[in-house]
Amino acid sequence: MSTTVDAAIADLRQLGLLALLDVLPRRPGERPEDTLLDLKLVDDRALALALAIRSGRTFAGLRHTVPDHRLFLYLPLHVAQRERIIPLSLVENRLTIACAYLDPDLSAVADRFPNLELELLVSPRVEILQALQRVGA
Amino acid sequence: MFIGGYRVSDVEVALASLEFSLGQIRLELTSLQRRVNVDEGVIDDQQARLAALRTAESKALAQVALLEEARADSARETAWRIEAAEQEAAAAQAEAQRVRAEHDELLRRLQELTRDLGADDVPERPASDEPESDSQPTPPVVTLLPREAAPEPTAAFETSVELDAGPFDDLASLTAFEQSLAEVPQIAEIYVRSYEEGRATFELQLREPTDVIDAMSSRLPYRLDVTESDARRIVLTVLPLALPA
DSSP, X not given: OHHHHHHHHHHHHHTTTTTTGGGSOOOTTSOHHHHXXXXXXXXXXXXXXXXXXXXXXXXXXXXXXXXXXXXXXXXXXXXXXXXXXXXXXXXXXXXXXXXXXSOOOOHHHHHHOTTOEEEEEEOOHHHHHHHHHHHHO | OOOOOOOHHHHHHHHHHHHHHHHHXXXXXXXXXXXXXXXXXXXXXXXXXXXXXXXXXXXXXXXXHHHXXXXXXXXXXXXXXXXXXXHHHHHHHHHHHHHHHHHHHHHHHHXXXXXXXXXXXXXXXXXXXXXXXXXXXXXXTXXXXXXXXXXXXXXXXXXXXXXXXXXXXXXXXXHHHHHHHHTOTTEEEEEEEEEETTEEEEEEEESSSOOHHHHHHHHSSEEEEEEEEOSSEEEEEEEEOOOOO
16 A cells, blocks of 8 residues: 555656655654645645556545535544545445545444445545535534 | 258259250251251352343343344434435436436427428438338438437537546646646636546536537647537547657
């Protein structure tokens, strides 16, 4: 997984979006993606696209997306906020989840609903957070 | 002289009587002791059984709680699925009505066009519904029949258009195409809605209803093969044009 993230970051560097990354120290215990986003070295959408293309996952833009609040029966809101993920749909036994990162901790969902099949998409972090804010609105 | 006191025989009788009573009491005491021992054993047994029953009760309560939780989960899931299925059915019904209305509208327009051209011998239904006759000449209005393949380019699009384009093998090619789109003056806003297996879906906001395919063809450094288009959606294959030497 880390290799994929590194490859995606390399893509962004080639596009000239990460000119400052080489001179910035990594913050210990933090995802490199978070460093890039928090320091605004790259925008969420470009990073999500790079991660999606590199990992072979589907990219999904979430602008104006209002998630179905019933899906939070399967994926608790506090887990969604902590892991930067959001449930998008449930068809048969397949729960589709948009993630800001490639490796969210979904053990709480897998333990509680072992028969659910989880499909992970990649979405911009800021759009996930905005969509989560719309849940309670 | 009379000396007062007890006679030996009387004392011996009294002592014998006392010893007899004492023996009776001892026997009774022994019997009671045995009964107490037996009762204590029974009490111990009952206490052991009570403890076992309490353990079984707590296990049963835990199982009931688990079953209740599983049942609640299952009920929630079932309710959600029923609701989703109902919504899907309603959407399908609405879509069917829309398609039916569109079909009726197309038939109506076909009849109007037929009337306008004065082709009285054109059937109202598609030709395949009626037997063909060799003696009749082929009507000259065959092109009026609905064509499903080879979509005609739409002259003017709505201001909100979905553009499905590809292939883009990497981030660089996708970004380059997006930047090229941004240079088309008729396009006010571009939003990447999705990307999957090399194809991206863009949401384009146009400044006004216009022929955006024509605008893109003249501006973009790509060859655009349009495979499908209507007023709201365009599907095209993107091929970069070779740069002049």
